[in-house]
Amino acid sequence: NVRWFKNLSIEDVSQVGGKNASLGEMYQNLTSEGILVPNGFAITTSAYKNVLQSNGAWEKLHALLDDIDVDNMLELQKRGKACREIVYACELPQDLKNDILLGFAKLKEQYGDSLSLAVRSSATAEDSPEASFAGQNDSYLNISSEAELLDAYKRCLASNFTDRSIHYKYDNNFDYLKVSLCVVVMKMVRSDISTSGVMFSIDTETGFKDVIFINAAYGLGETIVQGTINPDSFYVHKPTFKLGHRTILKRSLGSKEQKMIFTDEMNLDNIAAEYTKNIDTTQEEQSHFCISDEDVLKLASYAIKVENHYSKKAGHSKAMDMVQARPETVESRKKGNVLEIYELEQKSNVLVVGSAIGTKIGRGKVHYISDVSDLNSFKAGEVLVAKTTNPDWEPIMKIAAAIVTDKGGRTCHAAILSRELGIPAVVGCDNASQILSSVNEVTVSCSEGEEGRIYDGLLDFKVNKTNLKNLAKTKTQIMMNLGNPDLAFSLASLPVDGIGLARMEFIINSFIKVHPMALAHPKRVDEKTQKAIQKLTEPYESNEDYFVKKLSEGVATIASSVYPKPCVVRMSDFKSNEYASLLGGKEFELQEDNPMIGFRGASRYAHPNYEEGFALECKAMKRVRDEMGFSNVILMIPFCRRVGEGELVIKTMQKYGLKRGENSLKIYVMCEIPNNVIQIDAFSKIFDGFSIGSNDLTQLTLGVDRDSEVVAFDYDERDEGVKIMIKMAIEGASRNNRHSGICGQAPSDYPEIAEYLVRLGIDSISLNPDTVLKTIQNIAMIEKELETDN
Numbered sequence: 029n030v031r032w033f034k035n036l037s038i039e040d041v042s043q044v045g046g047k048n049a050s051l052g053e054m055y056q057n058l059t060s061e062g063i064l065v066p067n068g069f070a071i072t073t074s075a076y077k078n079v080l081q082s083n084g085a086w087e088k089l090h091a092l093l094d095d096i097d098v099d100n101m102l103e104l105q106k107r108g109k110a111c112r113e114i115v116y117a118c119e120l121p122q123d124l125k126n127d128i129l130l131g132f133a134k135l136k137e138q139y140g141d142s143l144s145l146a147v148r149s150s151a152t153a154e155d156s157p158e159a160s161f162a163g164q165n166d167s168y169l170n171i172s173s174e175a176e177l178l179d180a181y182k183r184c185l186a187s188n189f190t191d192r193s194i195h196y197k198y199d200n201n202f203d204y205l206k207v208s209l210c211v212v213v214m215k216m217v218r219s220d221i222s223t224s225g226v227m228f229s230i231d232t233e234t235g236f237k238d239v240i241f242i243n244a245a246y247g248l249g250e251t252i253v254q255g256t257i258n259p260d261s262f263y264v265h266k267p268t269f270k271l272g273h274r275t276i277l278k279r280s281l282g283s284k285e286q287k288m289i290f291t292d293e294m295n296l297d298n299i300a301a302e303y304t305k306n307i308d309t310t311q312e313e314q315s316h317f318c319i320s321d322e323d324v325l326k327l328a329s330y331a332i333k334v335e336n337h338y339s340k341k342a343g344h345s346k347a348m349d350m351v352q353a354r355p356e357t358v359e360s361r362k363k364g365n366v367l368e369i370y371e372l373e374q375k376s377n378v379l380v381v382g383s384a385i386g387t388k389i390g391r392g393k394v395h396y397i398s399d400v401s402d403l404n405s406f407k408a409g410e411v412l413v414a415k416t417t418n419p420d421w422e423p424i425m426k427i428a429a430a431i432v433t434d435k436g437g438r439t440c441h442a443a444i445l446s447r448e449l450g451i452p453a454v455v456g457c458d459n460a461s462q463i464l465s466s467v468n469e470v471t472v473s474c475s476e477g478e479e480g481r482i483y484d485g486l487l488d489f490k491v492n493k494t495n496l497k498n499l500a501k502t503k504t505q506i507m508m509n510l511g512n513p514d515l516a517f518s519l520a521s522l523p524v525d526g527i528g529l530a531r532m533e534f535i536i537n538s539f540i541k542v543h544p545m546a547l548a549h550p551k552r553v554d555e556k557t558q559k560a561i562q563k564l565t566e567p568y569e570s571n572e573d574y575f576v577k578k579l580s581e582g583v584a585t586i587a588s589s590v591y592p593k594p595c596v597v598r599m600s601d602f603k604s605n606e607y608a609s610l611l612g613g614k615e616f617e618l619q620e621d622n623p624m625i626g627f628r629g630a631s632r633y634a635h636p637n638y639e640e641g642f643a644l645e646c647k648a649m650k651r652v653r654d655e656m657g658f659s660n661v662i663l664m665i666p667f668c669r670r671v672g673e674g675e676l677v678i679k680t681m682q683k684y685g686l687k688r689g690e691n692s693l694k695i696y697v698m699c700e701i702p703n704n705v706i707q708i709d710a711f712s713k714i715f716d717g718f719s720i721g722s723n724d725l726t727q728l729t730l731g732v733d734r735d736s737e738v739v740a741f742d743y744d745e746r747d748e749g750v751k752i753m754i755k756m757a758i759e760g761a762s763r764n765n766r767h768s769g770i771c772g773q774a775p776s777d778y779p780e781i782a783e784y785l786v787r788l789g790i791d792s793i794s795l796n797p798d799t800v801l802k803t804i805q806n807i808a809m810i811e812k813e814l815e816t817d818n
Contacts, residue, residue: 029075029127033068033214038338044070045150045210057337063330067138068145068214069131073152075124076185076208083118089189089205098198101404101423104191111189116182128181129174131213139215145171147180148212149187164193164419165209169248169304170216170290177213184211192419199426220289220304223318224249225259226439227327229266229335232447233386233438233478236517238588239277240264240331243439244319246309247287255416255436255443256306258282258456260317264328265588265656273657274325277588278513278581281317281567282437284309315566365496367521370475371798374487379467380432382457384480385443387518389489390430390452391471394464397421411472413464417442425449430472432460432482454480477514494801496523500808504785505792507596508800509771511535513585519797523804526593526660527586528719528794529771532600532645535582537610540575544641546612547571553612560611572644579648580656587658594660596696596719596771596794597652599645601666603628624727624735629667629698634680646684653691664696664719671707674714688716696767699757700724708760718761719794722772722781726750745774745781758788767791779806786810 036044036052044052048070055065080086092107092114136143149165166187168180187193188209197204217224225244230237245252245259252259263277286306319327370389395410397403400420406412408427415434417425419441425431431446436455446453452474454460460482464470471487474480507528510516513535536544542561546553550561550571561571568574587595603623607613616637620626632638652658663686668674674697678688681695688695697704697711700721704711708718722745727734729750732743744750754770761768769792775782776796785793786807795803 029072029078029124030131031070031072032131033065033070036070042152043072043074043210045073045152045208045212047148047150048210048212049150051212051214053337054334058333061333063333066146066215066217067135068212069135070150071124071128071181071211071213073208073210076210078121078124079118079185080115082121085114085118086205088114093194093204096194096204098195099423104194104423108189108191108194111194112186115186115189118182118185120178120182125178128177128213132174132177135213135215143172144169144216144218145177146212146214146216147171147177147184148214149184150210150212151188152208152210164190164196166190170220181211181213185209190420192422195423196419199422220248220287223247224252225319225327226252227331228439229331231263231517232443233384233474234517234520236520236589238266238520238591239517240266240269240328241438242324242327243282243437244317245282245284245287246313246318247289248304250304251286251288251306252437252439253441253444254418255433255440255455257284257286257435257437259284259437259439260319261437262324263585264324264331265584265591266328266332267591268588268657269325269328269332271657273655275584275651275656276321276324276581277656278585279317279324281315284314284318287313317567367494367496367801369492369494369798370473370489371492372471372473372475372483372487372489374489375483376471376487377484378481379470379484380454380457380460380463380482382432382454382460382480382482383436383438383443384474384476384478385431385438385446385453385455386450386474388450388452389471389473389475390428391469391486391489392429393469394467396461396465397424411470413461415461416440417445419445425451430454432457432464432470432472434458434461452480454482457482477512477518479514492801496521499523499801499804502804502807503811504790504807505769506800506804506807507594507769507771507792507794508590509776509794509796510586510589512538513582515797516586516589520589522797522800524590524593524800525792526590527595527597528769528792529664530583530586530595530597532579532583532598533602533606535579536600536602537606539582540578541611542575543607543610543613543616544575544644545616545638546610547575548640548644550612553615557612564611572647575644576648576651579645580651583648583661584652584656584658587652587661590660591658592660594662595658596662596664596769597649598664598666598698599633599642599649601629622733624733630665630673630677631667631669633665634676639680642680643684646681646686650685653693659692662694662696662717664698665715666698666721667700667724668697668711669701669703671710671714674711678714698724699761700728700772702728702753705753705757705760708757709764712761712764712766715766717767717769718757720754720757720768720770720772722750722754722770722774725753725772726774729753745772746778751784754785755788758785758790761791762789769794775803779803782807783810787814 033052033055038049038053041049146169148167171177171180228241231239242262243259251257259282261280265277288304288306392409392411396413403424406424409429412428412431426449431453433442433455469486471483505525507526508524509529511531511534565574604617604620604627605623608617633642694716696717697715698721699718726745758768771794775793776799
């Protein structure tokens, strides 16, 4: 009837269920490595079968389930309820009662008389690579008496026949009566007075395997998995962590409006009685991360140890307990080497935004569901909109074109199930149910990074499929332009040789939002702006800490997607009008008639008007390389007009801890001004490489303002004069044994320019992500032709 964790392993799933088997595996093998797993025991499949057999329940269950139509919601609800009543009415054999209560007594001997228990369902088919069974069966927490324990056990057995579980078994080809229900009885971890969370050793949306993803919130973890709150989230990069770097890759502050705590006791007279309740969190709790960096890194070490162990085989206290480990069930089931990229071909008004689940696009008629009683009205192909979903909704979720919820994070049930079903979902939208109530049709896009967007109307989209096995390898390095960290993991599977241009401006504009000098001198801005800055920086130690962590984590996220391949990060290249649009920026920027060739790039870095801002940039990049471990980051200086200016920039960077050559630091320069080409031999003595910026080089070679619509027709990167400039730059870099690359728009827009560059022998071409695969194929053909010609 009962088997203790110390005697269980992952091989015992058929006897004790997936959750029990995994707990036993961890308890036996990982507690010695510092991972805390509360002790407990499993109540076995034999006990389950004996309970049903001794009460004559099998025949009754067969009569209800053998001919059930699971897609008839009314029939499913009626027969499921009858099944649960049959099981709950079963009398427990005396020997089973004795064994369970003896186990409870032994746990009290270990943990003391004040012990409370978690009683959790553990099905024999759950937590397998084929199906997670997420939320299909019930669990009961904070059980403290013998009567409560025996009752909770029976409730767990009955939950093998919840409507959602019956339908889930049908969808995954499991026999309704051959999936046995085992039960976990273990020491209760009192996360209700502390924090809890869910952790993955993979990025859940993209399958990127180099990160650990953590969701955390105050109180019991049900608020996270039910999707009733938006939790804090954290990523840790595994390869650099294993090398000894202990930093968070990136983080996001969740609103965490509520937390779930226990009520006084369970009501045994009412099977539906609530024994938990949600209470509002304080403003202080909402505005700060619920776990420390130290906690996140300790959890990351747990994840790595657990993952390593399994791969080999096929509280308010500072202690943190692991109460479950299971296989990831989406990416692990993908086969083949086909890359699918969803792409919108139209755009319209964005109605709602939230967290994107998956990377697909779906569209259809909006259908708001407020309660489980409305499920019958939902039709296949509609977009399901709800405040939250729960596992009871699985029958309609599988036929939805897309799912949109007001609440929830990336590890809530709506996210997990939509991921398994391969349906795009956007969760944590706050007010989607309200805004979309008057909208007829929408398109739900999860293809644009971590932010999912709901567009008005039915938009056209396409799915680009590429078999990576058939993609040729080119001699010319093919790199990628990327500025948005939210897109990094979804693009990590592209077969590139690194990042050729990571623009710092996007991170500053979209994530930091504040002018660096306003952070350094907040008292120089008006009171309204000061309050806005204070709200943004509140979760951080200081204004400087806010800027440095935000920028370093954004850059590191981009660098992680290609690690250990090179990632070329361009220091900030805002124009004065663009800097002025940042929060507090107007106080620190001059008005210029032509900012395109004004106070930008290298000229700002040692200038009194911006040097303190550049110092913050340098501190962030030093953190990326030295503390976070991304030594694959190469720094690049934009718009460097003169050789003397370049020397001053190098000296200023060294002043703020970025010494060329130290920790293998390479510093490139943009080759985008005719003087960069004319004096390339002199610039080669200062910098390690050149990246041709064809946009500005074309502008300044032809004397065309690319911001002016009047003369836009004269702007052409294919002009013979521009091509000669590019040729001189590549030859000059080669002559000086310096890297030559290009990161401008030209090779992305014009295949003939890409061919021209390859024939000149350029070292690398950096492209926009949407042109990478096609350009690789083109360049492979060009290189083959060159080989034939030679």
